[in-house]
């Protein structure tokens with residue numbers, strides 16, 4: 001991918017939107033009708049909460065031949081992500097307003113996804129079928145993904161991106177900053193992993209906290225919420241339709257025959273422009 005600062009095609013200023021879904025916050029750049037402008041360097045610089053805008057993920061909207069639009073994701077450390085449920089819901093809502101529709105399709109590294117606005121204004125996305133085989137998640141070697149060979153007996157689930165889900169008695173007592181980095185970089189996960197700690201409240205209700213790969217502690221994680229409900233159901237703790245309380249808000253997951261549906265609130269907070277000086281300094 002070309003470097004923003006060095007590309008002759010790079011706009012001298014780049015417009016962006018700031019959005020969040022249950023406190024999981026995003027910068028969105030709409031690159032429909034032009035070449036992509038986001039690079040790892042731009043994501044890293046912009047993700048700095050003091051010298052940039054700060055965000056958990058940066059998403060770039062692209063033209064697509066096969067869906068209403070395409071979406072690429074970067075974490076705040078500059079790494080790419082295959083999936084981001086909450087950013088997908090936020091962008092889908094913006095695009096549904098833009099296109100005057102209540103439903104649409106989009107393409108991510110995860111594949112073709114469907115999104116729809118509910119009558120109460122919440123936005124749902126079908127995140128596809130979960131990956132349960134060690135090689136798909138991926139793990140570094142063949143092992144039982146329902147009971148990983150790690151202290152705390154977590155479950156691994158792929159939602160296009162890797163997740164490691166622990167079931168604990170009290171999610172609020174977990175020191176995310178102390179445990180997250182070691183698990184994210186554990187050799188069992190060759191592409192690193194997102195980590196969730198979930199507490200059972202009822203068979204249709206969980207409390208969940210998260211350490212995100214490439215972003216650290218975040219207030220919610222859509223794909224992590226999907227992975228948690230899949231893991232909880234497979235371990236016999238919950239049904240397939242579960243409300244999940246994250247630190248930043250409430251999300252709902254329904255694991256249906258056509259895939260895992262994630263539903264929740266979205267918010268468009270403000271719009272801004274990256275200045276020529278910021279872009280030139282990259």
Ligand SMILES: N[C@@H](CCC[C@H](N)C(=O)O)C(=O)O
Nearest residue numbers: 081084085086161221222223
């Ligand atoms: N916030 C996300 C997940 C973002 C990507 C993740 N950090 C990764 O690297 O896989 C969500 O809402 O799904």
